[in-house]
Amino acid sequence: MKIAVLREQADGERRVAATPETVRKLRALGADVAVEAGAGDRAGFADAAYAEAGATVGDDPVAGADAVLGVQGPDPARLAGAAAGAWVVAILDPTGRRDRLDAYAAAGVEALAMEWMPRITRAQSMDVLSSQSNLSGYKAVLDAAAEYGRAFPMMMTAAGTVAAARVFVMGVGVAGLQAIATARRLGAQVSATDVRSATREQIQSLGAKPIFVEGVAGIEGEGAGGYAGETSEEYRRAQAELVSAHIAKQDVVITTALIPGRPAPRLVSDAQLATMRPGSVVIDLAVEQGGNVEGAVAGEVVERHGVRIVGHRNVPSRLASDASALYSRNLLNFLSAFWDKEQGRPVLDAEIGDAIRLTRGGMVVNARLGV
Numbered sequence: 001m002k003i004a005v006l007r008e009q010a011d012g013e014r015r016v017a018a019t020p021e022t023v024r025k026l027r028a029l030g031a032d033v034a035v036e037a038g039a040g041d042r043a044g045f046a047d048a049a050y051a052e053a054g055a056t057v058g059d060d061p062v063a064g065a066d067a068v069l070g071v072q073g074p075d076p077a078r079l080a081g082a083a084a085g086a087w088v089v090a091i092l093d094p095t096g097r098r099d100r101l102d103a104y105a106a107a108g109v110e111a112l113a114m115e116w117m118p119r120i121t122r123a124q125s126m127d128v129l130s131s132q133s134n135l136s137g138y139k140a141v142l143d144a145a146a147e148y149g150r151a152f153p154m155m156m157t158a159a160g161t162v163a164a165a166r167v168f169v170m171g172v173g174v175a176g177l178q179a180i181a182t183a184r185r186l187g188a189q190v191s192a193t194d195v196r197s198a199t200r201e202q203i204q205s206l207g208a209k210p211i212f213v214e215g216v217a218g219i220e221g222e223g224a225g226g227y228a229g230e231t232s233e234e235y236r237r238a239q240a241e242l243v244s245a246h247i248a249k250q251d252v253v254i255t256t257a258l259i260p261g262r263p264a265p266r267l268v269s270d271a272q273l274a275t276m277r278p279g280s281v282v283i284d285l286a287v288e289q290g291g292n293v294e295g296a297v298a299g300e301v302v303e304r305h306g307v308r309i310v311g312h313r314n315v316p317s318r319l320a321s322d323a324s325a326l327y328s329r330n331l332l333n334f335l336s337a338f339w340d341k342e343q344g345r346p347v348l349d350a351e352i353g354d355a356i357r358l359t360r361g362g363m364v365v366n367a368r369l370g371v
Contacts, residue, residue: 001030001031001032001066001067001344001345002031002032002033002034002064002065002066002067002083003018003026003031003032003033003034003065003066003067003068003069003335004033004034004035004036004061004062004065004067004068004069004082005017005018005023005033005034005035005036005039005055005061005069005070006036006039006061006062006068006069006070006074006078007036007037007038007039008039008042008070008071008072009074009075009078010072012313012314012317013071013072013314013317014042014043014317014318014320015042015043015071015316015317015320015323015324015327016039016040016042016043016045016071016320016324016328017039017069017070017071017089017090017324017327017328017331018033018035018039018040018050018055018069018328018331018332019040019043019045019324019325019328020040020045020049020050020052020053020055021053021325021328021329022328022329022331022332023035023050023053023054023055024053024054025332025336026332026335027053027054027055029335029336029339030341030344031335031345032056033054033055033056034055034056034057034058034061034062034065035047035050035055035056035057035061036057036058036059036061037057037058037059040324042320043320043321043323043324044320044321045321045324060081062078062079062080062081062082063081063082064081064082064083065081065082065083065086066082066083066086066087066345067086067087067088067089067335068082068086068087068088068089068090068109069089069090069331070088070089070090070091071090071091071324071327072090072091072093073088073090073091073092073093073097073100073111074088074090076100076103076104076106076107079104079107079109080107082107082109084108085108085109085110085360085361086109086110087109087110087111087112088104088109088110088111088112089112089114089331089334089335090112090113090114091113091114091115091128092111092112092113092114092115092358093115094113094116094358094366094368094369095261095369098364098369101358101359101364101369102364104358104359105359105362105363105364106362108361108362109359110357110359110360111357111358111359112356112357112358113356113358113366114126114128114330114331114334114356115128115129116355116356116366116368117129117334117352117355117356118351118352118355120351122337123352125329125330125333125337126330126331126333126334126337127330128327128330128331129174130174131323131326131327131329131330132316132323132326132327133173133174133175133178133256133316134174134175134178134326135178135315135316135319135322135323135326136175136178136256136285136315136316137174137175137176137177137178137179137180137182137254137256137285138178138179138182138319139315139316139318139319140175140179140254140256140283140285140315141167141179141182141183141186141254142182143283143310143312143315144167144183144252144254144281144283144310145186147281147301147308147310148165148251148252148279148280148281149279150162150165150251150279151165152164152165152167152183152186152187152188153165153186153187153188154187164187164188164189165187165188165189165251165252166188166189166190166191166249166250166251166252167179167183167188167189167190167191167250167251167252167253167254168190168191168192168193168211168246168247168250168252168253168254169183169190169191169192169193169208169253169254169256170192170193170194170243170253170254170255170256170257170267170268170292171193171194171255171256171257171258171267171286171292172192172193172194172196172199172202172203172256173194173256173258175256175285176192176194176254176256177202177206179254179256180192180203180206180208181206183252183254184206184207184208188252190206190207190208190209191208191209191210191211191246191250192208192209192210192211193210193211193212193239193242193243193246194212195235195239197212200212211242211243211246212242213235213238213239213242215238240269243267243268243272244271244272244275247268247272247275247276248272248275248276250276250280251277251279251280251281252280252281252282252283253268253276253280253281253282253283253293254282254283254285255267255268255282255283255284255285255286255292255293256285256286256292257286257292258286258289261368263289263290264286264287264289264290264291264292265292266291266292266293266294267292267293268282268292268293268294269294270294270295270304270305273293273294273295273304273305273307273309274304274305276305276306276307277306278305278306278307279306279307279308280306280307280308281307281308281310282296282307282308282309282310283310284296284309284310284311285315287311287312287313288313288314291311293309295309296309296311297309297311298311298313299311299312299313334346338352354366354367
């Protein structure tokens with residue numbers, strides 16, 4: 001089996017889908033690996049390191065490839081020359097890029113969306129959303145510290161005491177939990193909220209203060225696939241009142257809330273921003289899906305009412321080396337888990353195959369896409 005690794009073409013994308021470490025392990029499975037020249041440069045992995053790991057490095061890795069690995073979905077034109085029925089394994093944005101899926105189907109490739117990996121126990125090591133969100137939560141706190149004009153920890157000096165920064169994390173998934181832990185390590189006073197009742201204990205276990213609506217039911221348990229879902233109008237009103245009272249006292253707010261397949265829920269209004277003191281910072285990790293914060297702009301840092309609203313795109317790519325290492329291991333775990341030694345290639349089962357397969361045999365085939 002020949003596996004091709006492409007240099008990413010999307011603006012600002014610095015990650016790569018394989019590292020020399022995972023190339024070596026793919027070779028150990030019995031695969032040939034071809035890496036596009038310069039694919040790892042922006043993540044700190046030189047062509048020479050890939051060659052040393054056993055890869056062929058050149059300008060046309062796709063020719064004859066049975067699988068093409070990417071971070072973001074490659075342009076269909078770049079798949080010319082791949083073997084019939086070749087796999088395209090990447091983060092493919094199935095609902096947002098249906099035009100590209102149709103082109104993949106027309107090209108005769110089998111597109112596999114890693115972000116639709118089911119959140120089940122045996123697939124945890126293949127979960128690219130978790131591995132990348134973990135880094136996003138960490139980086140969000142560092143970005144907040146860089147934008148915030150004061151120190152995070154409490155400092156007692158001969159000249160006086162510096163109060164600890166107050167950090168409020170909204171949305172306690174993978175990114176939110178890492179944000180809480182990182183802010184705590186930096187010495188901040190941390191609080192957090194979520195619509196899922198099960199997250200209260202997780203917040204407390206990290207030493208943060210849970211901020212929850214009392215007397216109105218939110219979402220019991222973890223929600224579908226570990227994500228939050230829609231809540232009642234009564235709950236949303238009660239939460240808005242609670243947040244409004246709490247947010248006015250915060251120095252940093254980090255929002256992480258997403259609902260799969262829908263625009264990001266609005267968590268912070270312009271009126272709430274106006275209650276924060278000048279110099280405060282808001283980090284919107286959902287800005288590329290519409291944003292949790294009113295006034296957030298994707299790819300920009302803007303100021304409203306004296307509050308800096310940070311809307312960096314593609315936050316994991318801003319930690320490209322570590323993000324690539326984790327993402328490439330997700331792909332390696334995926335391929336190796338299904339590797340059939342007799343056939344010399346991976347063979348998917350129905351549970352995971354049906355979940356992530358988008359195109360096959362010239363058609364779009366995933367049920368979640370209404371087919």
